[in-house]
Amino acid sequence: MFHREGFKIITVTFLIVIAITIGSDYYLDTLWVKKTVQAVTLIFLVLVLQFFRNPKRPPIESNSQIIAPADGKIVIIKEVEEPEYFQDKRLQVSIFMSPLNVHVTRYPASGKIVYSKYHPGKYLVAWHPKSSDLNERTTIVIDNPLFGSVLYRQIAGAVARRIVNYAQKGNAAVQGHDAGFIKFGSRIDLFLPLGTKVNVSLNERVKGGVTLICEA
Numbered sequence: 001m002f003h004r005e006g007f008k009i010i011t012v013t014f015l016i017v018i019a020i021t022i023g024s025d026y027y028l029d030t031l032w033v034k035k036t037v038q039a040v041t042l043i044f045l046v047l048v049l050q051f052f053r054n055p056k057r058p059p060i061e062s063n064s065q066i067i068a069p070a071d072g073k074i075v076i077i078k079e080v081e082e083p084e085y086f087q088d089k090r091l092q093v094s095i096f097m098s099p100l101n102v103h104v105t106r107y108p109a110s111g112k113i114v115y116s117k118y119h120p121g122k123y124l125v126a127w128h129p130k131s132s133d134l135n136e137r138t139t140i141v142i143d144n145p146l147f148g149s150v151l152y153r154q155i156a157g158a159v160a161r162r163i164v165n166y167a168q169k170g171n172a173a174v175q176g177h178d179a180g181f182i183k184f185g186s187r188i189d190l191f192l193p194l195g196t197k198v199n200v201s202l203n204e205r206v207k208g209g210v211t212l213i214c215e216a
Contacts, residue, residue, distance in 0.1 A: 003104055005164050005181040006052025013048045017041045047099075054104055057209040059176025061110060063146050067176060068211040069108040070188045072097040074204045082191050085115055085141055085151055090191040093198060093213060095206060097186050105165075105180040106209040107142065107173040108190060109150045115141035116169045138165040138180075142173045146216045151191040154182055176209040 002010060020041045028034040060067055076094035081087075097103055118138045136156040141149050154163045164181040167173060182188075190213065192198075198214045200206060206213075 001054050001056060002049070002052045003054040003178075003181055005183070006048070010048060010052060013045055017045045051099060051103065053102060054178075055102060057106075057176065057207070059106075059174065059209060061175045062215075063110060063144060064216045065175075066108050066147060066150060066190070066192065066213045066215070067106070068095060068200075068206040068208050068213055069106050069152050069179070069190065070095050070097055070104070070206075070208040071101040072188075072206060074200050074202055074206060075187075076189075077198060077200070077202055079194060080191075082151065084117075084139055086149070086191065089194055090151070091194055091196050091198070093190040093192065093200070095188045095190075097182070097188070102208065103182050103186065104178060104208060105152075105154055105182065105188065107167075107175050107177055107179045108152055108213065109142050109144045109147060109173065110175040111142040111144040111150070111173055113140060113167050113169055113171050113173050114143045114149070115139065115151075116165065116167045118163070118165065136163060138163050140165065140167040140179070147196075148193060153189040153191075154180060155187040155189065156182065 021038050024034045024037045072095040075096045076092055078092055079089050080092045082090045120136055138154045139151065141151045144150050154165060156163055162183045166180050192214065196214050199212045
């Protein structure tokens, strides 16, 4: 199954691949050149399809747990100053998504969405220390009954050029459900209360909507 944000790109890519495949049969005489062109276009189509895949994962929906909002690798676990919303120290847990990861953003917790704001910005590589503050990003805060305010931030990377955010202030967030998408390489930061004991470690691979980040 593919994410709705990829339908247009998949359709256009599919038509281009068909056109190149048919055109190469008519205009290229050398067999190995023809086959190489067709193979490259087919590989490109497969890469686009795998990027927009959207595997079905039954939501956990537990107020006592925070789950990973995206697939990827844990690259940061540390106490930091969060200047945009909390303006105090929080525990930051960051997930880096390569172009090969599933790029669906899922709500890490259930509750009321109390803050949702888009920030235009730069396109530094997603693992850059300043990308959380300088890159194009969207910040969302969920008011959870047990954890209080839980903030997650979608961050564009050097390749990602579009952040899609479905979280709107005043709406209800349902843990594990579709919250948006980031196209082509990115990062997601989670900001949790100080003292939270996380169940993940640096460089660990996590799955959005599945991996337990912490529990009350």
